[in-house]
Amino acid sequence: MNQDQMEGKWKQIKGQFKQKYGELTDDDLTYSEGQFDEMVGKLQEKTGKTKEELQDEINNW
Secondary structure (H helix, E strand, O other): OOHHHHHHHHHHHHHHHHHHOOOOOHHHHHHHHHHHHHHHHHHHHHHOOOHHHHHHHHHHO
16 A cells, blocks of 8 residues: 555544544544654654554554
8 A cells, every 4th residue: 555545544433433423533533643643653662663564464463
């Protein structure tokens, strides 16, 4: 999965969350996205894997 596909999936998820939980704002969702990016960065640091390798692992779960 490439970066564009990941961004597309994230936008779909954000839309679904907004539909289900109308009180969520873009700021809430951006914060969550930032936390995910931080987690991937920490995994990269600890494992030495690329972002793409980690995304592949996550997608395969």
